[in-house]
Amino acid sequence: MERLDKILAGTGRWSRREVRELVKAGRVTVNGITARSAEEKYDREGLDLRVDGEPVSGEKYVYLMLHKPAGYVSATDDPRETTVLELLPSHLRRVGLFPAGRLDKDTEGLLLLTNDGPLAHALLSPRRHVDKTYFVRVDGALDCSDEEAFAAGMTLGDGLVCLPAGLERLEAPNEALVTLREGKYHQIKRMLAARGKPVVYLKRLTMGPLKLDESLAAGEWRPLTAAEQGALKALEGK
Numbered sequence: 001m002e003r004l005d006k007i008l009a010g011t012g013r014w015s016r017r018e019v020r021e022l023v024k025a026g027r028v029t030v031n032g033i034t035a036r037s038a039e040e041k042y043d044r045e046g047l048d049l050r051v052d053g054e055p056v057s058g059e060k061y062v063y064l065m066l067h068k069p070a071g072y073v074s075a076t077d078d079p080r081e082t083t084v085l086e087l088l089p090s091h092l093r094r095v096g097l098f099p100a101g102r103l104d105k106d107t108e109g110l111l112l113l114t115n116d117g118p119l120a121h122a123l124l125s126p127r128r129h130v131d132k133t134y135f136v137r138v139d140g141a142l143d144c145s146d147e148e149a150f151a152a153g154m155t156l157g158d159g160l161v162c163l164p165a166g167l168e169r170l171e172a173p174n175e176a177l178v179t180l181r182e183g184k185y186h187q188i189k190r191m192l193a194a195r196g197k198p199v200v201y202l203k204r205l206t207m208g209p210l211k212l213d214e215s216l217a218a219g220e221w222r223p224l225t226a227a228e229q230g231a232l233k234a235l236e237g238k
Contacts, residue, residue, distance in 0.1 A: 001043055002041060002044065003038065003041055004023065004035055004039070004040050004041070005023075005039065007044060007047075008022075008028070008049070008056065008058075010095065011058075012090075012091035012092060012093070012094035012095040013091040019038050023035045023036070027051055028049075028050070028051055029048075029049075029050045029053075030042060030049055031047070031048045042058075044059060044060055061115055061116040062097060062115055063113075063114045063116065063223065063224040063229055064092070064113040064114070064221050064223055064224065065113075065210070065212070065213060065221060065223075065224055065228075066084060066110075066216075066220075066221040067109065067111075067216040067217065067218050067220055067221070068084055068109060068110070068204075068218070069087075069218035069219045070218075071105065071106070072084045072086070073105050074102035074103050074104075075102075076098050081105065084099060084113070085113070088221065095115055097113045097114060097115050098113070098114070098120070099111055099112070100113070100119070100123050100124065101124055101132075101183060101207065103204060104189075106202075107202045107204065108202070108203040108204075109134070109135075109203040109212055110204045110205060110206065110207055110210065110211070111204070112224075112232075113221070119232060119235075119236060122235045122236040123208060123232070123235060124183070129163075129181040129182065130181070130208040130235065131180070131206070132180050132181075132204060132206060132207050132208075133177055133178070133179045133205045134179075134203060134205060135175070135202070135203045135205055136178050136188060136192070136199055136201070136202050136203075137172075137175050137200050138174050138175075138176075138192055138197040138198060138199055140196065140197035140198075141173040141174055141197075142167070142169050142173060142174065142176050146167055146169075146192075147168070147169065149167075150164070150165045150178070151165070151166070151167070152164060153165075154191055154194065156190055156191070156194050158190075160184060160190065162184070162187060162191055163180075163181055163182050165178060165180050166178065166179035167179075188202060189202070208231075208235060209228075209234075210224075210228060210232060
């Protein structure tokens with residue numbers, strides 16, 4: 001059970017003082033009944049919470065799918081670069097969201113933004129080996145020897161040891177789908193550079209059970225569906 005002012009302030013839209021004013025003005029309803037006090041306590045689960053008749057999510061955690069465009073860094077704050085959080089409206093930048101995993105500045109595609117630390121840990125923990133799939137375009141032509149090298153695992157010239165990975169060539173000779181079970185720094189770029197075929201374009205398509213919604217243009221986002229949330233949370237129990 002949590003106080004009404006805490007639940008509403010947790011959305012990032014109002015301060016606790018503003019919530020008290022909303023309640024005093026009779027603008028907040030809970031389960032169809034006008035709230036009488038901002039100090040009333042409720043269980044978030046199944047809560048029908050409205051301000052001026054408009055539904056407001058009372059969920060503790062937020063889960064957003066972002067189609068990250070190139071030119072943004074996967075960080076919550078950066079003094080020199082534009083971060084992915086700057087693609088969100090102001091109230092969502094005040095609820096403690098962070099990228100669950102990172103994409104390079106010039107890499108596009110699926111990025112999960114959440115304030116659920118345990119879930120992010122489950123996704124990123126090396127021992128869980130959550131698969132991530134990328135579309136890649138290289139300078140050069142990929143061949144079966146590249147597929148074999150990825151499948152066998154690679155040790156790069158700088159000593160980086162890469163687990164076996166998938167490389168599936170596509171119709172264009174310079175394009176492929178790459179599947180990793182780890183996420184080391186610039187890993188795909190380093191692996192393909194070692195094969196003499198530098199990456200010219202990279203886009204993440206999947207992360208565990210989560211798939212990029214291709215209806216989202218680069219820079220657009222949406223909340224995860226209940227089914228997507230459930231599939232991700234199932235990873236915490238593994």
